[in-house]
Amino acid sequence: MELGTVIAVFLTLCIFSFLYKDNPFYKFAEHLLVGISVGYVLVIALNTTLMPKLINPVFKEGKFDYIIPGILGLFMLLRFFPKYVWLSRISIALIIGAGAGVAIPATIQAKIFAQMQATMSSMASIDGIIVFVGIATTLAYFFFSREHKGWFGTTARVGTWFLMIFFGATFGYTVMSRISLLIGRMQFLLGDFLHIIK
Amino acid sequence: MSRQLIFILIALSVAIPLVIRIGLPNEVTSEVMQVYEEIDQLDSGSVVLISFDHEASSLPEVKPMAQAILHHCFTKKLKVVGLALLAEGTVIGDQILRRAANEYHAKYGKDYVFLGFRPQYQAAILGMGEDIVRVFPQDYKNLPLEQIPMMKKIKNYGDISLIISVTDGDMPVWWVDYAVSRYHKKLACATTAVMATSFYPFLSSGQMKGLLGGLKGAAEYEMLIEKPGMGQRGMDAQSVCHLVIILLVIVGNISYFRKNRLQSTVDSPP
Numbered sequence: 001m002e003l004g005t006v007i008a009v010f011l012t013l014c015i016f017s018f019l020y021k022d023n024p025f026y027k028f029a030e031h032l033l034v035g036i037s038v039g040y041v042l043v044i045a046l047n048t049t050l051m052p053k054l055i056n057p058v059f060k061e062g063k064f065d066y067i068i069p070g071i072l073g074l075f076m077l078l079r080f081f082p083k084y085v086w087l088s089r090i091s092i093a094l095i096i097g098a099g100a101g102v103a104i105p106a107t108i109q110a111k112i113f114a115q116m117q118a119t120m121s122s123m124a125s126i127d128g129i130i131v132f133v134g135i136a137t138t139l140a141y142f143f144f145s146r147e148h149k150g151w152f153g154t155t156a157r158v159g160t161w162f163l164m165i166f167f168g169a170t171f172g173y174t175v176m177s178r179i180s181l182l183i184g185r186m187q188f189l190l191g192d193f194l195h196i197i198k
Numbered sequence: 199m200s201r202q203l204i205f206i207l208i209a210l211s212v213a214i215p216l217v218i219r220i221g222l223p224n225e226v227t228s229e230v231m232q233v234y235e236e237i238d239q240l241d242s243g244s245v246v247l248i249s250f251d252h253e254a255s256s257l258p259e260v261k262p263m264a265q266a267i268l269h270h271c272f273t274k275k276l277k278v279v280g281l282a283l284l285a286e287g288t289v290i291g292d293q294i295l296r297r298a299a300n301e302y303h304a305k306y307g308k309d310y311v312f313l314g315f316r317p318q319y320q321a322a323i324l325g326m327g328e329d330i331v332r333v334f335p336q337d338y339k340n341l342p343l344e345q346i347p348m349m350k351k352i353k354n355y356g357d358i359s360l361i362i363s364v365t366d367g368d369m370p371v372w373w374v375d376y377a378v379s380r381y382h383k384k385l386a387c388a389t390t391a392v393m394a395t396s397f398y399p400f401l402s403s404g405q406m407k408g409l410l411g412g413l414k415g416a417a418e419y420e421m422l423i424e425k426p427g428m429g430q431r432g433m434d435a436q437s438v439c440h441l442v443i444i445l446l447v448i449v450g451n452i453s454y455f456r457k458n459r460l461q462s463t464v465d466s467p468p
Contacts, residue, residue, distance in 0.1 A: 019205045037254075037286070044285040048315045052335060102320060106375040110405065114379065118403030131402070170395045173411070177259065177392035179212070179439045180413040183432040184258020186212050196217050197431075 001193075009193050012185055134162040204446065211442040215434035222437045224430070229401055230418040233386045233408030234270070236360055242275040244359040245352055249369070250282045250291030251319075256366035256390050261294060262416035262429040263388035264364045268298035270423050272309070277348055279358070281313040281334070283322060283369055288315040291364075292338055307346045314338035319369065323376040327355045355381045360407075366390040370397055374405050388415065 014029035054070050057063040075091045078084040119135060122128030140152065141159030148156045191197035237246065248267065252260045271278050280295045282288040292312045299310050313334040316322040325333040330352065331343045343349045351357060361383050363370045370387040377383045384407045387397055391412030400406040410419055413436055416429030 020202065041285045044288055044315055045317065048288070049317055052340075099320070102324065103375070106379055110375045110379040111371075114403050114405055115399060118399075122402070166395070170392075173391045173394050175443060176414065176436065176440070177390050177412055179208075179436055179443075180259045180391065180432065181256070182208070182212055182439075183216070183413065183435050184428075186209075186216055186435070187258070187428065187432065190213060190216055 005192055009189065012189065016185075133158070138162050207442055207446070208439060211439045212435045215438045216431070220434045220438070222434050224414075224417055224421065224433050226418045226421055229409040229411070230415055230422070231408075233267070233362075233388075233410055234419065234422045236384060236386055236407045237267070237270050237274065237276070240274065240276055240359050243277060245277045245279060245357055246271050247279045247281070247358045247361045248291075248295070249361065249363045249365075249373070250280065250287035250294070251284050251363050251369035252290075252366040252390075253284060253286040254290060257290065258428075258432075259390045259412050259416075260364050260366060260388065261290075262413060262427055262432075263410045263419065264291075264294050265298060265427060266416055266419040266423060266425070266429065267362060267364075267388060267410075268295065269301070269425055270419070272298060272302035272304050273423070275309075276359075277352075278304075278310040279313065279349075279352065280310065282315040283319040284367070285315050285317075287364075288338070307341075308348055311346055311348055312338045313343075319372055320376065323372055324380070327377065327381045329354055355383050358383065360384050360386060362386045362388060364388045366393065368393070368396065370400070370406065374400055378405050386410075391415075 011029045011032070014025040017023055018026040054066055054073075057066045058070070072091045072094065075087045077088075079088045119128075119132060123132055137155050137159035139159070141148075141156040141163065143156075146152055187197065240246070248264070248271075250260075250264070268278065278295065278299075280291050282291045292314075295310060295312055296306075298304075299306070304310050313330075314337060316333055322333050330349070334343060336342050337346060337349075355361075355377060361373060361377055363373050363385065365387065366389065370385065370389065373385050373387075378385050385405070386408040387406055388410040389397060389412070391414065394409065394411035394415075397406060397409055401409050410416060413429055413432050416427070417433040418429075420427045420430045
């Protein structure tokens with residue numbers, strides 16, 4: 001049996017031991033996971049971003065203009081030094097400005113216009129009518145400039161039913177997702193380790 | 199009922215069906231069929247971009263979906279460009295892609311390529327619309343893209359027929375925002391079940407061309423490609439476990455109402 005499989009089995013059982021109660025084995029596995037994850041992300045970031053996007057262009061290809069974003073990146077680290085924290089705001093301003101400029105038109109197009117268009121054009125079918133009623137009543141529930149009384153209150157209440165159905169569906173999917181993770185571990189324990197599953 | 203007893207019941211309801219196959223029926227849903235049809239209608243040699251936008255913790259769900267899709271792609275002799283927009287998806291994506299390719303004797307650089315990871319996914323998704331080389335000057339093995347035969351014909355989204363985001367988060371939303379809205383690319387999504395409900399609006403608006411939701415989605419896709427795998431094997435366990443959970447909820451509610459009734463009888467004066 002491979003050493004990796006044995007280690008994976010040990011760590012899986014360490015994590016499962018929490019189901020009985022908190023214990024040092026669980027804590028060990030948990031801390032190991034956090035440490036390895038951070039180390040892994042750091043190495044990946046170094047190899048796939050810093051080296052090809054900054055170090056190599058500047059030192060191997062002589063592209064010295066790359067130093068400017070490099071310096072802006074270093075400014076971000078100055079948040080740890082109160083005296084120079086103002087410099088980090090230059091980098092943050094650039095990120096927020098460029099990010100918002102790129103994101104706002106795309107978001108409006110993809111999440112508002114396209115969704116509204118789809119809602120309106122699907123009104124010919126029963127599904128489409130249900131979607132429309134769901135959207136209208138749910139929006140009514142989140143309209144707070146008028147008291148939820150009378151016909152408006154009834155509409156808002158219908159909106160809460162739609163919300164409840166959504167929460168129920170989402171919770172059902174969440175349960176399914178978590179059970180899938182358990183199935184994955186069980187397949188590993190019973191299949192790869194104990195060879196009971198054929 | 200003690201917590202420990204519930205855990206044991208759940209563990210047994212998962213373990214027993216995994217060991218003893220029951221073979222409960224499973225039907226293919228329209229959203230999974232849509233993904234299958236999108237891939238199936240592509241001509242041999244068409245390019246599919248698969249983005250491994252997930253972390254290691256969701257592997258039991260995303261791996262069967264990615265495997266099933268890749269098997270379909272390689273059977274159809276499609277060219278696959280793999281990449282990761284989350285760091286943890288990098289090694290996993292490379293591994294899944296390489297194993298599937300080896301099974302079909304697909305050659306690296308000719309039939310498939312793995313570009314690796316790029317941070318700042320908005321910039322990466324947008325940048326690839328203009329020029330993939332600008333975002334990924336080298337592949338995961340640090341090979342310049344100009345030296346990879348397959349990548350000589352793939353400059354940007356214009357040369358890609360379908361994008362598939364294998365994800366455990368909201369990355370498909372960014373693909374919709376930038377690749378679909380701006381570059382009008384076709385996008386399908388293979389996501390963990392917990393995220394599936396978030397993407398149904400995009401599916402009904404046509405911004406997504408199909409959706410695989412968790413282990414069930416993988417099982418359905420395995421049925422379509424007639425290649426049983428981890429998804430179908432896990433569905434019996436999933437169904438039995440759901441039945442046990444439903445029973446526990448019913449028992450819990452009955453006991454709650456009984457307890458309340460008894461309490462009110464005790465509290466009310468004779």
